[in-house]
Amino acid sequence: MAGRPRLVDVAARAGVSEKTVSNFVNGYPHISASTREKVEAAISELGYRPNLSARSMGRGRTGFIAFAVPGLDNPYFAELAGRVISRAAEERWTVLIEETGGRKTSEDALVDTMPYLVDGIILHPESLTAVDIAERGRDTPIVLIGERDLARSADHVVSDNVAAAREITQHLLDSGRRSIATIGLRPDASLQTSQLRHWGFSAALERMGLVADEDLSVAAEGYARADGDLAMQQILASGKLPDAVLCFNAVVAAGALSRLAREGISVPGRVAVAAFDDIDEAAFMVPPLTTVAWDVGAIADSAVRLLAERQEARTAPVREVSVGYRLEIRASTTGL
Amino acid sequence: MAGRPRLVDVAARAGVSEKTVSNFVNGYPHISASTREKVEAAISELGYRPNLSARSMGRGRTGFIAFAVPGLDNPYFAELAGRVISRAAEERWTVLIEETGGRKTSEDALVDTMPYLVDGIILHPESLTAVDIAERGRDTPIVLIGERDLARSADHVVSDNVAAAREITQHLLDSGRRSIATIGLRPDASLQTSQLRHWGFSAALERMGLVADEDLSVAAEGYARADGDLAMQQILASGKLPDAVLCFNAVVAAGALSRLAREGISVPGRVAVAAFDDIDEAAFMVPPLTTVAWDVGAIADSAVRLLAERQEARTAPVREVSVGYRLEIRASTTGL
DNA sequence: CCCGCGATCTACAGCGCTGTAACGTTCCGC
């Protein structure tokens, strides 16, 4: 018995069949007290631990799910990942975190590698590309997190970016701001999150009879703080200083705030700043940042639940769960 | 042939043996061009993908490694995780990210579950407890990230927290600060990172003939921004306002800076602030934060390399790799 | 023309576990 003990070793030592040990390990209830004791003893004496690969094989399930997000460096996704992990643990799932980074190759690799490795995938797509791919890999259950429009044939957890954008823009308008810049619109693909947020933004303006100033819609290269910094710099350089800035994500907002501080421009005195995604950091920025706070607990919860239920009923009709948000009003848009 | 195609299906279609297909899939070089073609065709026609569980079983290796850190919500660990993931990919490893949260149960579960699931573990321990456990689970190769003293019988990537602390404290002293508070010392366990950093801090003071003021060493409950905020509040409430604050991690520093800003206390005019861990956020804080910047690239690189090499030589002597750091001096300690 | 060798490919026995089917027993309800 070189190497680690196996089921058969435990069985021999306890004087029962392999399957009985297996039953014990898996919590099968109908085992007599005496057998239970013997098996328990044998396991601890031998230090037996089940081989998960073998278990996966026999069972046809792996006990893993994948959680695929653009990038962990964005705290929003890191926080969401944490929630998904703990929620999935309740379903006895181990979570594999995958970073797609929006790169096409990664997204391909994901769908190539994941089946046979995971029981399901929770995908937070960055663009439609990912969604298409995801829908192609129909073998493995997939839950999409994102906009209602994104979903075609997969379960999904939807959020209403347009409505949220409209509401936070309205908040800025309510506080008297009239010239509002935006940072983070990505023009390259349609139907993206930033696109939707921009629509909501425009809609709010239009309702007030205003029109979004093209020049004040600054794109950001990526989702890093440096991108927000640079974008803010561009706005300042343009000459027409807005009285508010709406950032399409909070990380970029951190960069923008940083730039404003270094330029000595008072927030919110001279410029108000608001953003999407209420990451932990937001409340501690200087000044604290007003955000759209998605209900991340509900997102993680719903996603895992949908996956678990799909596991039971593979052919059930596609389902959709909405999650809410609230405005987290802080000093970046209200203080004097 | 219901379900997904298997090796045997591909073999049948290509008119070769199972093993030949297996060889092809695994890059075995001695395969004739004609065979290669047939197999290739069969694979793509059938859309064959290997079953990783089965492969793990046959091979005795899983293709996974675990990267265990206290928590992903700390951007330092999130960033490090990203590096480890991409570096591990080069070794054809998939990384399982585990959050220990410092909870004993998680740490136990880790060592219980991981063997048979991963080929190795990279552990960034929070306390000695984790290290002890890790060393107990000698079946699976483990690489520790942390202090030299922590390591006993496992490969490790070491950083010199004491030296780093001494150096950044010296920087504060050099800029004329004399009353320095610290935030983040955790008194509960010995040999912890925060403990070591505090030693270095004290050492630097002593070299100048100064003594650390006990009252100005404020503990933090956890590693959240709110903890830093609260700690800073306590310092302010104590009545004796220091002229510098050294935070034992950058997240806590964010909270401290936030509090100072809200109280209208100028940084660095009235109080300088410095911290450990040069997370992306640090450069964009208001004001930008001076930090000890570990060479995270080297950390990830070394850890994965040690694990890979240990894989080849299980009985080789334990090895140790040092990684450096540099001071990232920013406005929080220098501006007017 | 035979031998040895490398290149190419195959047969087959596992890897460690679980599902299924089925066995003997005991426990009920009437």
Add this chain to the structure above:
DNA sequence: GCGGAACGTTACAGCGCTGTAGATCGCGGG
């Protein structure tokens, strides 16, 4: 006291792949 359900346990055939050992073939040297 009997038929049937529930219980406790077992035997065994896979799950899909890989390692090992070995078969086959062509080729150059002797």
